[in-house]
Amino acid sequence: MTAGVDPGAKRAILEACDALRADGLTTLERLVRCPSTLGNEGSALDEMARIYEGLGLAPRRIPVDMAALKDHPGLSPQLIPYAGRDNVVAVHRPRNATGRSLVLQGHVDVVPEGAEDEWTTPPYEPAIRGGRLYGRGAGDMKAGIVSYVTAFRALKAAGLQPAAEVQMHSVIEEECSGNGALACMVAMPKADAVIIPEPGPGLPAIYSAEVGVVWAFVTVTGRPAHVRDKQAGVNAVEAAMAIWQRFEAYEREMNRAEHIHASFRGVNHPVNVNLGTFQGGEWNSSVATRATLGLRVGVMMGNTADQVRADILRIADTARDDAALRGAKVKVEFRGFHADPCVFDMEAPVAKLAMRSYAEVAGVELRKYPATGLTDGRFFTLYQGTPVACFGPDAQEIHGIDESVGLDSMHDITKSIALCMAEWCGVEKA
Ligand SMILES: [Zn+2]
Structure with a gap:
């Protein structure tokens, strides 16, 4: 099957992709209607279970068991309880396994919609304008999930099926820990390759590398006072801002040329330190008692999450002596991402096949993308040694206002995944 799929079968698969395009759009709209932010993934997970059943597969729930994963180097500290939020997987088993096995993976969680009143149309009411589907999660990455599902359906519609085991993983918490992906990877057999259809940076792309990320919460406790005795108090909000300035200095340092790995030239x-959330103060006429900075700190290739965690502790520690803090107490907690950076092997057969399939379908090459954000691809790469092709459609404003995915681009990804699957796994009569 490495010699390629015969031209007749290939034509039938691509025609089936075309015939299923409208169905895929309906499926994407259904998924975008699920507001699957952290802790609210249930409706999207149920939808995925129904979709897998529709493929003739038996969905299985895989919990994130923190106790079972506690010694895994890829585990991130817990943010919220995992009960009732089990990942969903399904497995296709061939009659005769003659090809190479494959994992098709995607995350159902989305980041918060932000200021809803800034959206042109509501974030969880999918809307099509100018050949793009708008909605939170449309690009990141519900379109990619629908693409791999439609690709599998296209093989079936062409009277074929993969001649190797194909696992499908729908996971939680890609956007904050990756623990959903890790739990599924550990629970399932190792496959020969992984495809993750994460969106490209405003154009179709394949991830060549990605940074790591550490999340930290820095809490400052000052001394409250009535504002008439302001000088007697220590303002936690002002102290927290002084600490944030130290993190900005750290960010500048980490982006100096000598710290940048060749993959990110x-x-x-490439190394972004983000003050993503801030909570502080109690009353306009009281000196603020407490403030918390919610930080996302990038980890350059060559550095590790452990080292960056130590950097964060050091920055908080030295800030304690800053006159601007006036004796305020500083506490650092790590919850969420503890993720190492990784490089994806662009010479791996699955990566080359992805690039070749995309070029055949779209007539242009996938852009190689060293990403300044991360994906679940690191788990398979770093801890399992399974090659990953992480490539996906043109998505815009992911994590922003008016997120969208290009529908022609999504269709190209569907066809590319269908060709990849047929060639990687081989095909047999359905
Ligand atoms: Zn994503």
Whole structure:
């Protein structure tokens, strides 16, 4: 089957992809209607279970068991309880396993919609404008999930099926820990390759590398006072801002050329330190008692999450002596991402097949993308040694307002995954 799929079968698969395009769009709209932010993934997970059943597969729930994973180097500290939020997987088994096995993986969780009143149309009411589907999660990454599902359906519609085991993983918490992906990877057999259809940076792309990420919460406790005695108090909000300035200095340092790994050469400002959330103060006329910075700190290739965690502790520690803090107490907690960076092997057969399939379908090459954000691909790469092709459609404004995915681009990804699956796994009569 490495010699390729015969031209007749290939034509039938691509025609089936075309015939299923409208169905795929309906499926994407259903998924975008699920507001699957952290802790609210249930409706999207149930939808995925129904979709897998519709493929003739038996969905299985896989919990995130923190106790079972506690010694795994890829585990991130827990944010919220895992009960009732089990991942969903399904497995296709061939009659005769003659090809190479495959995992098709995607996350159902989405980041918060932000200021809903800034959206042109509501974030969880999918809307099509100018050949794009708008909605939170449309691009990141519900379109990619629908693409792999439609690709599998297209093989079946062409009277074929993969001649190797194909696992499908729908996971939680890609956007904050990766623990959903890790739990599924550990629970399932190792496959010969993984495809993750994460979106490209505003254009179709294949991930060549990605940074790591550490999340930290820095809490400052000052000394409250009535505002008439302001000088007697220590303002926690002001102290927290002084600490944030130290993290900005750290970010500048980490982006100096000598700290940038070769895989990220030419990428503008690859190490981002983000002050994503802030809670502080109690009353306009009281000196603030407490403030918490919610930080996301990038980890450059060559550095590790452990080292960055130590950097964060050191920055908080030295801030304690800062006159601007006036004796405020500083506490650091790590919850959420503890993720190492990784490089994806662009010479791996599955990566080359993805690039070749996409070029055949779209007539242009996938852009190689060293990403300044991360995916679940690191788990398979770093801890399992399974090659990953992480490639997906043109998505815009992911994590922003008016997120969208290009529908022609999504269709190209569907066809590319269908060709990849047929060639990687081989095909047999359905
Ligand atoms: Zn994503």
